[in-house]
Amino acid sequence: MTTQPATVPATTPAAPPAADLVAAFRRALAMTTTDGREAPAARAALRAAAEACRGPLAERWAATQAKDAARGKDQRRVHYLSMEFLMGRAMRNALAALQLEPALRDELATRGVSLADVLESEPDAALGNGGLGRLAACFLDSFAELGLPSFGYGLRYRYGMFAQGLQDGAQVERPDDWQRDGTHWDFERADVAFVVGFGGHVESDAGGTRRWVPAERVRARAFDFVVPAHAHGHVATLRQWEASAEQPIDFAAFCRGDYAAAGAAQLAADTLNWVLYPDDSTEAGRTLRLKQEAFLVSASLQDLIARHLAEGRPLAELGRGNAIHLNDTHPALAPAELMRLLVDEHGLEWTEAWAITRQAVAYTNHTLMPEALETWPVAMVERLLPRHLEIIYRINHEFLSDVRTKAPGDDALVQRVSIIDEQHGRRVRMAALAVVASHQVNGVAKLHSDLMVETIFSDYARLYPERFTNVTNGVTPRRWLQQCNPGLSNLLDDSIGTGWRRDLGQLSALRAQAGDAALGQRLAAVKRANKEKLAERIRRELGVVVDVDSLFDVQIKRIHEYKRQLLNLLHVVARYQAMLANPAGPEGQGWTPRTVVIAGKAASAYVAAKQIVRLATDIGRVVNSDPRLGGKLKLVFLPNYGVSLAESIIPAADLSEQISTAGTEASGTGNMKFAMNGALTIGTWDGANIEMAQHIGEDDVFVFGLRADAVANLKAVGYDPRWIAAQNASLKAVLDAIGSGAFSPGEPQRYRALVDGLLNRDTYLLLADFADYVATQSRVDVLYRDPKAWNASALRNIAGMGFFSADRTVAEYAAKVWSVPGAAKAAKTNA
Numbered sequence: 001m002t003t004q005p006a007t008v009p010a011t012t013p014a015a016p017p018a019a020d021l022v023a024a025f026r027r028a029l030a031m032t033t034t035d036g037r038e039a040p041a042a043r044a045a046l047r048a049a050a051e052a053c054r055g056p057l058a059e060r061w062a063a064t065q066a067k068d069a070a071r072g073k074d075q076r077r078v079h080y081l082s083m084e085f086l087m088g089r090a091m092r093n094a095l096a097a098l099q100l101e102p103a104l105r106d107e108l109a110t111r112g113v114s115l116a117d118v119l120e121s122e123p124d125a126a127l128g129n130g131g132l133g134r135l136a137a138c139f140l141d142s143f144a145e146l147g148l149p150s151f152g153y154g155l156r157y158r159y160g161m162f163a164q165g166l167q168d169g170a171q172v173e174r175p176d177d178w179q180r181d182g183t184h185w186d187f188e189r190a191d192v193a194f195v196v197g198f199g200g201h202v203e204s205d206a207g208g209t210r211r212w213v214p215a216e217r218v219r220a221r222a223f224d225f226v227v228p229a230h231a232h233g234h235v236a237t238l239r240q241w242e243a244s245a246e247q248p249i250d251f252a253a254f255c256r257g258d259y260a261a262a263g264a265a266q267l268a269a270d271t272l273n274w275v276l277y278p279d280d281s282t283e284a285g286r287t288l289r290l291k292q293e294a295f296l297v298s299a300s301l302q303d304l305i306a307r308h309l310a311e312g313r314p315l316a317e318l319g320r321g322n323a324i325h326l327n328d329t330h331p332a333l334a335p336a337e338l339m340r341l342l343v344d345e346h347g348l349e350w351t352e353a354w355a356i357t358r359q360a361v362a363y364t365n366h367t368l369m370p371e372a373l374e375t376w377p378v379a380m381v382e383r384l385l386p387r388h389l390e391i392i393y394r395i396n397h398e399f400l401s402d403v404r405t406k407a408p409g410d411d412a413l414v415q416r417v418s419i420i421d422e423q424h425g426r427r428v429r430m431a432a433l434a435v436v437a438s439h440q441v442n443g444v445a446k447l448h449s450d451l452m453v454e455t456i457f458s459d460y461a462r463l464y465p466e467r468f469t470n471v472t473n474g475v476t477p478r479r480w481l482q483q484c485n486p487g488l489s490n491l492l493d494d495s496i497g498t499g500w501r502r503d504l505g506q507l508s509a510l511r512a513q514a515g516d517a518a519l520g521q522r523l524a525a526v527k528r529a530n531k532e533k534l535a536e537r538i539r540r541e542l543g544v545v546v547d548v549d550s551l552f553d554v555q556i557k558r559i560h561e562y563k564r565q566l567l568n569l570l571h572v573v574a575r576y577q578a579m580l581a582n583p584a585g586p587e588g589q590g591w592t593p594r595t596v597v598i599a600g601k602a603a604s605a606y607v608a609a610k611q612i613v614r615l616a617t618d619i620g621r622v623v624n625s626d627p628r629l630g631g632k633l634k635l636v637f638l639p640n641y642g643v644s645l646a647e648s649i650i651p652a653a654d655l656s657e658q659i660s661t662a663g664t665e666a667s668g669t670g671n672m673k674f675a676m677n678g679a680l681t682i683g684t685w686d687g688a689n690i691e692m693a694q695h696i697g698e699d700d701v702f703v704f705g706l707r708a709d710a711v712a713n714l715k716a717v718g719y720d721p722r723w724i725a726a727q728n729a730s731l732k733a734v735l736d737a738i739g740s741g742a743f744s745p746g747e748p749q750r751y752r753a754l755v756d757g758l759l760n761r762d763t764y765l766l767l768a769d770f771a772d773y774v775a776t777q778s779r780v781d782v783l784y785r786d787p788k789a790w791n792a793s794a795l796r797n798i799a800g801m802g803f804f805s806a807d808r809t810v811a812e813y814a815a816k817v818w819s820v821p822g823a824a825k826a827a828k829t830n831a
């Protein structure tokens with residue numbers, strides 16, 4: 001096979017004429033509705049609109065693939081492996097890319113349907129849990145915009161992250177059946193399928209070559225979820241794998257009438273795609289999870305090798321032509337599987353295969369919490385993946401001999417860095433495997449990358465310092481500014497021109513205008529309109545009326561103790577008590593009205609996090625109905641947090657709560673979305689908050705609390721939360737109220753354990769940071785009462801956020817980690 005010509009034909013099609021798309025919409029609608037005269041249901045209109053977009057998207061996809069293939073032997077493709085892609089909705093992005101929105105809006109209007117209702121009827125593809133999965137989705141958007149030759153690889157989950165409901169204020173979980181009406185944006189690739197094995201044993205052939213004979217074999221089928229660019233015709237791909245049995249039905253069992261046995265193989269294959277995180281409290285759940293990881297890795301690597309060979313390139317160039325990125329350790333079996341494919345299936349020598357693997361693989365770490373680092377029992381790996389275990393042993397053996405030559409006699413070091421943990425019943429440390437196999441390992445914000453090499457990876461960093469680097473996260477400004485906040489986007493166009501839409505760095509031009517009071521007022525008017533919409537949603541969903549002119553104080557993110565939603569609640573209760581004790585407000589100035597909005601899901605088995613959700617709703621019930629407050633304090637918990645809910649809340653926020661214990665939040669990306677939309681941040685010196693403050697200017701961020709080094713010191717010398725509570729009368733009153741049932745009169749003991757946990761351990765130092773947090777909230781109140789100063793600060797916040805575009809982040813990965821030439825330039829000039 002010959003390589004493609006190096007000259008690339010122009011393949012970026014112009015957006016098809018809107019009239020063609022409207023005609024396609026009409027045809028599709030005629031095929032889905034039963035009665036052409038009635039106004040179609042929003043979902044039927046959604047399906048028809050998606051159908052109309054699919055044709056041009058498919059053409060763009062094919063053109064993109066042809067263009068990438070034609071780049072010839074100098075090209076390098078990026079393969080981004082992730083167990084999570086938190087995509088959210090896709091329709092608005094497709095309409096923007098195809099410039100179809102105005103025409104579709106008009107067409108729908110003639111049928112008595114509003115575009116907003118149609119967009120709102122699209123279910124979120126919630127195939128992720130939180131920031132890690134949303135990062136992967138933002139990256140796909142930037143892959144498209146940068147025209148980066150790439151594939152995202154994930155699993156096609158049947159059910160997304162659970163749907164969260166509230167019952168008596170407590171979280172209940174329901175399955176999230178996002179595919180119920182079918183899917184709109186993925187294309188099945190009937191010609192792409194690979195076999196993935198599990199279990200069985202390993203044999204040696206006559207020449208001594210090891211060969212795996214799996215006991216169970218499933219087929220991986222490819223579905224491509226397409227993500228179009230706005231500025232040109234490039235389309236990024238998320239290839240999602242779906243498992244099916246090689247023999248979907250055991251016909252003999254079927255004829256016997258044993259239908260369960262007849263379908264058992266298909267059922268086993270189906271379970272691989274059921275849910276994102278099988279409950280890992282059972283052996284079956286843990287086994288399923290490991291199988292999912294192996295399935296993702298094997299199918300993706302077979303696919304990329306097949307593509308490489310189909311393009312006529314020799315296997316020896318596989319590492320040069322392909323970057324393989326591990327989004328956290330979930331796909332960290334990749335190096336072992338790649339070695340198996342290269343050595344066992346393609347006959348390469350171990351040394352050459354290892355050089356290829358090292359050249360290709362890189363890994364992003366997302367957490368420093370030792371308990372969150374993934375490990376698997378050796379026995380389980382041996383049972384499911386016997387050949388992979390042999391390969392891991394050999395990788396480890398060669399790695400440890402290298403360590404022994406570098407640090408002779410240091411057996412303790414060898415134990416600490418070994419891929420096999422011998423202390424806890426023999427387990428495979430996935431992070432160690434990822435570090436050993438990668439040529440680059442990065443953290444996701446500067447502080448996190450620094451702490452990564454000082455703490456969990458310090459031994460590796462001493463041995464291989466050149467391997468470690470930082471790439472600070474970013475978010476896609478298409479979804480998180482242009483689409484979610486058209487009012488602000490138009491205002492930006494008016495004040496600094498439209499260049500920021502292609503190059504977010506141009507937001508900095510706003511800084512010079514931050515003192516312009518008229519501009520500040522226009523910004524406030526945009527914000528107020530967004531707040532009105534959110535207030536309406538709160539009224540509709542929760543029956544709570546909130547004051548649109550109050551300060552909207554927002555914390556939305558996964559519920560986790562380290563993110564300290566509980567600290568936020570302590571402040572709400574402190575404020576509540578202070579308002580009752582002193583109705584005239586601090587210094588007789590009155591109380592700045594506040595609406596505190598919290599949203600987030602608690603993992604189903606995480607008892608403490610679920611308690612926090614319940615406490616938030618309990619406090620809200622009391623506070624929201626207390627007439628003595630005159631409506632000046634409200635607390636609402638909006639259920640079922642996800643991408644779409646975030647898109648509706650963030651543009652309406654005045655204040656963004658980023659209050660994790662310093663040293664615990666790897667980066668955060670929610671913090672970025674808020675500041676981009678003109679919210680001010682109250683936050684700790686943690687994760688990307690630090691770099692945000694540096695880009696925005698520290699005077700325009702409300703920073704409080706202990707810094708990471710002080711947190712570590714305090715823990716080292718011995719932290720006594722009870723002593724802190726005893727010193728602070730207001731804090732003590734807050735804890736007493738919560739602990740004695742002031743917000744749960746029907747069950748006074750409901751939060752006793754939660755409060756005792758704070759007084760006895762307070763692992764995340766809420767009490768240590770409480771006083772400074774409350775004092776800083778008072779400074780927020782003061783600034784909010786001065787709209788001119790507040791608006792100027794909000795403008796400076798927006799102006800400083802250009803750096804936090806995922807386009808910049810991806811360009812940095814391309815240059816520093818993936819060695820893809822030209823992508824950094826493309827980030828600026830692809831427009």
Ligand SMILES: *Cc1c(COP(=O)(O)O)cnc(C)c1O
Pocket residue numbers: 086129130131132134556557558641642643646667668669670671673
């Ligand atoms: C951005 C985002 C996150 C990450 O938020 P953090 O505040 O950084 O934890 C999680 N979930 C969704 C739906 C998001 O959009």
